Amino acid sequence: MSEQPIGVFDSGVGGTSIWKEIHKLLPLENNIYIADSANAPYGHKSTEQIIELCKKNTEFLLKKGCKLVVVACNTATTNAIKELRETYAVPFIGIEPAIKPAALQSKHKAVGILATKGTLSSELFQKTSSLYTNGQQVIEQVGEGLVELIEEGKVDSEETKILLKKYLQPMIEANIDYLVLGCSHYPYLMPLLIDILPSHVKIIDSGEAVARQTKTILEKHNLLNNQNTNSKNEFYTNGNIGILKSLLNNPFEVNFLAF
Known part of the structure:
Protein backbone atom coordinates (compact mmCIF):
# COMPACT_ATOMS: atom_id res chain seq x y z
CA MET A 1 0.00 0.00 0.00
CA GLU A 96 -7.49 26.92 1.31
CA PRO A 97 -6.13 30.48 1.46
CA ALA A 98 -3.60 30.96 4.26
CA ILE A 99 -5.57 33.79 5.82
CA LYS A 100 -4.80 32.66 9.39
CA PRO A 101 -0.98 33.17 9.37
CA ALA A 102 -1.35 36.41 7.41
CA ALA A 103 -3.87 37.86 9.86
CA LEU A 104 -1.91 36.77 12.92
CA GLN A 105 1.37 38.24 11.63
CA SER A 106 0.12 41.45 10.01
CA LYS A 107 1.52 44.53 11.76
CA HIS A 108 -0.50 46.98 9.67
CA LYS A 109 -3.71 45.02 10.32
CA ALA A 110 -4.32 45.10 6.59
CA VAL A 111 -4.27 41.92 4.49
CA GLY A 112 -4.95 41.38 0.80
CA ILE A 113 -6.45 38.20 -0.62
CA LEU A 114 -6.28 37.38 -4.32
CA ALA A 115 -8.52 34.42 -5.14
CA THR A 116 -11.24 33.12 -7.42
CA LYS A 117 -14.89 34.06 -6.99
CA GLY A 118 -15.70 30.45 -6.03
CA THR A 119 -13.21 30.51 -3.17
CA LEU A 120 -14.06 33.95 -1.79
CA SER A 121 -17.80 33.25 -1.80
CA SER A 122 -17.52 29.79 -0.22
CA GLU A 123 -18.83 29.08 3.27
CA LEU A 124 -15.51 27.52 4.37
CA PHE A 125 -13.48 30.58 3.41
CA GLN A 126 -15.91 33.02 4.99
CA LYS A 127 -15.87 31.01 8.21
CA THR A 128 -12.06 30.88 8.36
CA SER A 129 -11.72 34.57 7.50
CA SER A 130 -14.20 35.69 10.17
CA LEU A 131 -12.35 33.67 12.80
CA TYR A 132 -8.99 35.39 12.31
CA THR A 133 -9.53 38.80 10.73
CA ASN A 134 -11.66 40.52 13.34
CA GLY A 135 -10.58 44.15 13.62
CA GLN A 136 -8.44 43.97 10.48
CA GLN A 137 -8.89 45.45 7.07
CA VAL A 138 -9.22 42.64 4.53
CA ILE A 139 -9.14 43.53 0.84
CA GLU A 140 -10.63 40.64 -1.12
CA GLN A 141 -10.03 40.63 -4.86
CA VAL A 142 -11.37 38.19 -7.42
CA GLY A 143 -8.56 37.44 -9.87
CA GLU A 144 -10.91 37.50 -12.85
CA GLY A 145 -9.11 36.26 -15.98
CA LEU A 146 -5.82 35.27 -14.33
CA VAL A 147 -6.41 31.50 -14.36
CA GLU A 148 -7.37 31.64 -18.03
CA LEU A 149 -4.18 33.55 -18.91
CA ILE A 150 -2.00 31.05 -17.03
CA GLU A 151 -3.80 28.15 -18.72
CA GLU A 152 -3.01 29.80 -22.07
CA GLY A 153 0.69 30.05 -21.21
CA LYS A 154 0.57 33.85 -20.86
CA VAL A 155 2.14 34.11 -17.41
CA ASP A 156 4.49 36.96 -18.38
CA SER A 157 2.22 38.70 -20.88
CA GLU A 158 1.43 42.40 -20.86
CA GLU A 159 -2.24 41.50 -20.43
CA THR A 160 -1.42 39.63 -17.20
CA LYS A 161 0.68 42.53 -15.89
CA ILE A 162 -2.12 45.05 -16.56
CA LEU A 163 -4.69 42.90 -14.76
CA LEU A 164 -2.44 42.34 -11.75
CA LYS A 165 -1.66 46.04 -11.40
CA LYS A 166 -5.39 46.79 -11.48
CA TYR A 167 -6.17 44.15 -8.84
CA LEU A 168 -3.29 45.03 -6.52
CA GLN A 169 -3.63 48.84 -6.57
CA PRO A 170 -6.42 48.98 -3.90
CA MET A 171 -4.30 46.70 -1.68
CA ILE A 172 -1.26 48.92 -2.08
CA GLU A 173 -3.37 51.98 -1.23
CA ALA A 174 -4.62 50.17 1.91
CA ASN A 175 -0.98 49.59 2.94
CA ILE A 176 -1.27 45.81 3.22
CA ASP A 177 1.75 43.97 4.56
CA TYR A 178 0.57 40.48 3.57
CA LEU A 179 -0.88 39.19 0.32
CA VAL A 180 -2.54 35.78 0.47
CA LEU A 181 -2.68 33.81 -2.78
CA GLY A 182 -5.98 31.94 -2.80
CA CYS A 183 -5.51 29.95 -6.00
CA SER A 184 -2.87 27.34 -6.78
CA HIS A 185 -2.32 28.95 -10.20
CA TYR A 186 -1.17 32.22 -8.67
CA PRO A 187 2.32 31.18 -7.40
CA TYR A 188 3.34 31.20 -11.07
CA LEU A 189 2.71 34.97 -10.98
CA MET A 190 5.21 35.45 -8.15
CA PRO A 191 7.86 37.35 -10.20
CA LEU A 192 5.21 39.83 -11.39
CA LEU A 193 3.72 40.18 -7.91
CA ILE A 194 7.14 40.93 -6.40
CA ASP A 195 7.76 43.52 -9.10
CA ILE A 196 4.41 45.31 -8.56
CA LEU A 197 4.06 45.20 -4.77
CA PRO A 198 6.06 47.32 -2.29
CA SER A 199 9.07 45.44 -0.93
CA HIS A 200 7.65 45.15 2.61
CA VAL A 201 4.65 43.07 1.47
CA LYS A 202 5.03 39.37 2.19
CA ILE A 203 3.32 36.91 -0.15
CA ILE A 204 1.88 33.70 1.28
CA ASP A 205 0.69 30.63 -0.60
CA SER A 206 -0.32 27.24 0.75
Whole structure:
Protein backbone atom coordinates (compact mmCIF):
# COMPACT_ATOMS: atom_id res chain seq x y z
CA MET A 1 0.00 0.00 0.00
CA SER A 2 2.81 2.45 0.84
CA GLU A 3 4.23 2.25 -2.70
CA GLN A 4 0.92 3.26 -4.25
CA PRO A 5 0.84 6.80 -5.64
CA ILE A 6 -0.41 10.05 -4.20
CA GLY A 7 -3.15 11.51 -6.38
CA VAL A 8 -3.24 15.25 -7.03
CA PHE A 9 -5.87 17.13 -9.03
CA ASP A 10 -6.61 20.73 -9.92
CA SER A 11 -8.89 22.67 -12.24
CA GLY A 12 -5.85 23.02 -14.48
CA VAL A 13 -2.08 23.38 -14.48
CA GLY A 14 -1.84 25.57 -11.37
CA GLY A 15 -1.86 22.68 -8.93
CA THR A 16 1.58 21.71 -10.18
CA SER A 17 2.80 24.42 -7.80
CA ILE A 18 1.42 22.21 -5.00
CA TRP A 19 2.77 19.01 -6.55
CA LYS A 20 6.28 20.55 -6.67
CA GLU A 21 6.20 21.19 -2.91
CA ILE A 22 4.99 17.65 -2.23
CA HIS A 23 7.66 16.17 -4.50
CA LYS A 24 10.36 18.31 -2.85
CA LEU A 25 9.37 17.22 0.67
CA LEU A 26 8.57 13.59 -0.22
CA PRO A 27 10.88 12.68 -3.13
CA LEU A 28 10.33 8.92 -2.74
CA GLU A 29 6.58 9.14 -3.26
CA ASN A 30 4.99 8.21 -6.57
CA ASN A 31 2.46 10.76 -7.86
CA ILE A 32 -0.34 11.01 -10.39
CA TYR A 33 -1.49 14.50 -11.36
CA ILE A 34 -4.67 15.55 -13.20
CA ALA A 35 -5.01 18.97 -14.83
CA ASP A 36 -8.71 19.39 -15.61
CA SER A 37 -7.92 22.33 -17.87
CA ALA A 38 -10.91 21.80 -20.16
CA ASN A 39 -13.14 22.78 -17.24
CA ALA A 40 -10.99 25.61 -15.85
CA PRO A 41 -11.62 27.76 -13.97
CA TYR A 42 -13.80 26.06 -11.36
CA GLY A 43 -14.40 29.45 -9.74
CA HIS A 44 -17.15 30.29 -12.25
CA LYS A 45 -19.11 27.09 -11.67
CA SER A 46 -21.88 26.17 -9.24
CA THR A 47 -21.17 24.09 -6.14
CA GLU A 48 -22.99 21.13 -7.73
CA GLN A 49 -20.85 21.33 -10.88
CA ILE A 50 -17.65 21.57 -8.83
CA ILE A 51 -18.58 18.52 -6.74
CA GLU A 52 -19.36 16.53 -9.90
CA LEU A 53 -15.99 17.41 -11.46
CA CYS A 54 -14.13 16.62 -8.23
CA LYS A 55 -15.78 13.22 -8.03
CA LYS A 56 -14.81 12.47 -11.62
CA ASN A 57 -11.19 13.43 -10.92
CA THR A 58 -11.13 11.43 -7.69
CA GLU A 59 -12.55 8.30 -9.29
CA PHE A 60 -9.92 8.42 -12.03
CA LEU A 61 -7.19 8.63 -9.39
CA LEU A 62 -8.68 5.84 -7.30
CA LYS A 63 -8.83 3.57 -10.35
CA LYS A 64 -5.11 4.26 -10.71
CA GLY A 65 -4.64 2.97 -7.14
CA CYS A 66 -3.95 6.24 -5.33
CA LYS A 67 -3.63 5.90 -1.55
CA LEU A 68 -4.37 9.57 -0.79
CA VAL A 69 -5.83 12.45 -2.80
CA VAL A 70 -4.65 16.06 -2.67
CA VAL A 71 -7.27 18.55 -3.84
CA ALA A 72 -4.79 21.13 -5.16
CA CYS A 73 -7.46 23.71 -5.89
CA ASN A 74 -8.82 26.25 -3.42
CA THR A 75 -12.24 26.41 -5.07
CA ALA A 76 -12.57 22.63 -5.19
CA THR A 77 -11.53 22.32 -1.55
CA THR A 78 -13.84 24.99 -0.20
CA ASN A 79 -16.83 23.68 -2.19
CA ALA A 80 -16.37 19.91 -2.40
CA ILE A 81 -13.94 18.38 0.09
CA LYS A 82 -16.62 17.65 2.72
CA GLU A 83 -18.58 15.68 0.13
CA LEU A 84 -15.45 13.86 -1.08
CA ARG A 85 -14.51 12.80 2.46
CA GLU A 86 -18.04 11.51 3.04
CA THR A 87 -18.07 9.58 -0.25
CA TYR A 88 -14.63 7.95 -0.53
CA ALA A 89 -12.53 5.96 1.95
CA VAL A 90 -9.07 7.39 1.18
CA PRO A 91 -7.64 10.39 3.07
CA PHE A 92 -8.07 13.79 1.39
CA ILE A 93 -5.81 16.82 1.76
CA GLY A 94 -7.37 20.16 0.92
CA ILE A 95 -6.02 23.61 0.22
CA GLU A 96 -7.49 26.92 1.31
CA PRO A 97 -6.13 30.48 1.46
CA ALA A 98 -3.60 30.96 4.26
CA ILE A 99 -5.57 33.79 5.82
CA LYS A 100 -4.80 32.66 9.39
CA PRO A 101 -0.98 33.17 9.37
CA ALA A 102 -1.35 36.41 7.41
CA ALA A 103 -3.87 37.86 9.86
CA LEU A 104 -1.91 36.77 12.92
CA GLN A 105 1.37 38.24 11.63
CA SER A 106 0.12 41.45 10.01
CA LYS A 107 1.52 44.53 11.76
CA HIS A 108 -0.50 46.98 9.67
CA LYS A 109 -3.71 45.02 10.32
CA ALA A 110 -4.32 45.10 6.59
CA VAL A 111 -4.27 41.92 4.49
CA GLY A 112 -4.95 41.38 0.80
CA ILE A 113 -6.45 38.20 -0.62
CA LEU A 114 -6.28 37.38 -4.32
CA ALA A 115 -8.52 34.42 -5.14
CA THR A 116 -11.24 33.12 -7.42
CA LYS A 117 -14.89 34.06 -6.99
CA GLY A 118 -15.70 30.45 -6.03
CA THR A 119 -13.21 30.51 -3.17
CA LEU A 120 -14.06 33.95 -1.79
CA SER A 121 -17.80 33.25 -1.80
CA SER A 122 -17.52 29.79 -0.22
CA GLU A 123 -18.83 29.08 3.27
CA LEU A 124 -15.51 27.52 4.37
CA PHE A 125 -13.48 30.58 3.41
CA GLN A 126 -15.91 33.02 4.99
CA LYS A 127 -15.87 31.01 8.21
CA THR A 128 -12.06 30.88 8.36
CA SER A 129 -11.72 34.57 7.50
CA SER A 130 -14.20 35.69 10.17
CA LEU A 131 -12.35 33.67 12.80
CA TYR A 132 -8.99 35.39 12.31
CA THR A 133 -9.53 38.80 10.73
CA ASN A 134 -11.66 40.52 13.34
CA GLY A 135 -10.58 44.15 13.62
CA GLN A 136 -8.44 43.97 10.48
CA GLN A 137 -8.89 45.45 7.07
CA VAL A 138 -9.22 42.64 4.53
CA ILE A 139 -9.14 43.53 0.84
CA GLU A 140 -10.63 40.64 -1.12
CA GLN A 141 -10.03 40.63 -4.86
CA VAL A 142 -11.37 38.19 -7.42
CA GLY A 143 -8.56 37.44 -9.87
CA GLU A 144 -10.91 37.50 -12.85
CA GLY A 145 -9.11 36.26 -15.98
CA LEU A 146 -5.82 35.27 -14.33
CA VAL A 147 -6.41 31.50 -14.36
CA GLU A 148 -7.37 31.64 -18.03
CA LEU A 149 -4.18 33.55 -18.91
CA ILE A 150 -2.00 31.05 -17.03
CA GLU A 151 -3.80 28.15 -18.72
CA GLU A 152 -3.01 29.80 -22.07
CA GLY A 153 0.69 30.05 -21.21
CA LYS A 154 0.57 33.85 -20.86
CA VAL A 155 2.14 34.11 -17.41
CA ASP A 156 4.49 36.96 -18.38
CA SER A 157 2.22 38.70 -20.88
CA GLU A 158 1.43 42.40 -20.86
CA GLU A 159 -2.24 41.50 -20.43
CA THR A 160 -1.42 39.63 -17.20
CA LYS A 161 0.68 42.53 -15.89
CA ILE A 162 -2.12 45.05 -16.56
CA LEU A 163 -4.69 42.90 -14.76
CA LEU A 164 -2.44 42.34 -11.75
CA LYS A 165 -1.66 46.04 -11.40
CA LYS A 166 -5.39 46.79 -11.48
CA TYR A 167 -6.17 44.15 -8.84
CA LEU A 168 -3.29 45.03 -6.52
CA GLN A 169 -3.63 48.84 -6.57
CA PRO A 170 -6.42 48.98 -3.90
CA MET A 171 -4.30 46.70 -1.68
CA ILE A 172 -1.26 48.92 -2.08
CA GLU A 173 -3.37 51.98 -1.23
CA ALA A 174 -4.62 50.17 1.91
CA ASN A 175 -0.98 49.59 2.94
CA ILE A 176 -1.27 45.81 3.22
CA ASP A 177 1.75 43.97 4.56
CA TYR A 178 0.57 40.48 3.57
CA LEU A 179 -0.88 39.19 0.32
CA VAL A 180 -2.54 35.78 0.47
CA LEU A 181 -2.68 33.81 -2.78
CA GLY A 182 -5.98 31.94 -2.80
CA CYS A 183 -5.51 29.95 -6.00
CA SER A 184 -2.87 27.34 -6.78
CA HIS A 185 -2.32 28.95 -10.20
CA TYR A 186 -1.17 32.22 -8.67
CA PRO A 187 2.32 31.18 -7.40
CA TYR A 188 3.34 31.20 -11.07
CA LEU A 189 2.71 34.97 -10.98
CA MET A 190 5.21 35.45 -8.15
CA PRO A 191 7.86 37.35 -10.20
CA LEU A 192 5.21 39.83 -11.39
CA LEU A 193 3.72 40.18 -7.91
CA ILE A 194 7.14 40.93 -6.40
CA ASP A 195 7.76 43.52 -9.10
CA ILE A 196 4.41 45.31 -8.56
CA LEU A 197 4.06 45.20 -4.77
CA PRO A 198 6.06 47.32 -2.29
CA SER A 199 9.07 45.44 -0.93
CA HIS A 200 7.65 45.15 2.61
CA VAL A 201 4.65 43.07 1.47
CA LYS A 202 5.03 39.37 2.19
CA ILE A 203 3.32 36.91 -0.15
CA ILE A 204 1.88 33.70 1.28
CA ASP A 205 0.69 30.63 -0.60
CA SER A 206 -0.32 27.24 0.75
CA GLY A 207 2.12 24.92 -1.06
CA GLU A 208 4.55 24.12 1.76
CA ALA A 209 1.74 23.73 4.31
CA VAL A 210 -0.07 21.28 2.04
CA ALA A 211 3.11 19.25 1.58
CA ARG A 212 3.68 19.10 5.35
CA GLN A 213 0.08 18.04 5.95
CA THR A 214 0.40 15.36 3.26
CA LYS A 215 3.43 13.94 5.06
CA THR A 216 1.63 14.06 8.43
CA ILE A 217 -1.39 12.16 7.11
CA LEU A 218 0.76 9.55 5.33
CA GLU A 219 2.66 8.97 8.57
CA LYS A 220 -0.57 8.76 10.56
CA HIS A 221 -1.92 6.04 8.26
CA ASN A 222 1.45 4.24 7.86
CA LEU A 223 1.43 5.04 4.14
CA LEU A 224 4.84 6.70 3.69
CA ASN A 225 6.84 5.14 0.86
CA ASN A 226 10.26 4.22 2.25
CA GLN A 227 11.43 2.28 -0.78
CA ASN A 228 14.72 3.83 -1.93
CA THR A 229 13.87 3.84 -5.63
CA ASN A 230 13.27 6.57 -8.19
CA SER A 231 9.75 7.90 -7.85
CA LYS A 232 7.32 7.66 -10.75
CA ASN A 233 5.34 10.77 -11.65
CA GLU A 234 2.50 10.66 -14.16
CA PHE A 235 0.70 13.73 -15.50
CA TYR A 236 -2.64 13.89 -17.28
CA THR A 237 -4.40 16.85 -18.88
CA ASN A 238 -7.46 17.39 -21.04
CA GLY A 239 -5.98 20.71 -22.12
CA ASN A 240 -2.75 21.87 -23.76
CA ILE A 241 -0.02 19.31 -23.10
CA GLY A 242 2.73 21.78 -24.04
CA ILE A 243 1.70 24.34 -21.40
CA LEU A 244 1.65 21.70 -18.66
CA LYS A 245 5.08 20.47 -19.73
CA SER A 246 6.49 24.01 -19.72
CA LEU A 247 5.46 24.53 -16.08
CA LEU A 248 6.97 21.23 -14.94
CA ASN A 249 10.48 22.23 -16.11
CA ASN A 250 11.33 18.55 -16.31
CA PRO A 251 11.13 15.86 -19.00
CA PHE A 252 8.11 14.17 -17.40
CA GLU A 253 5.70 12.36 -19.66
CA VAL A 254 2.35 14.12 -19.99
CA ASN A 255 -0.67 12.15 -21.19
CA PHE A 256 -3.86 13.42 -22.78
CA LEU A 257 -6.92 12.76 -20.65
CA ALA A 258 -10.18 12.40 -22.56
CA PHE A 259 -12.57 13.84 -19.96
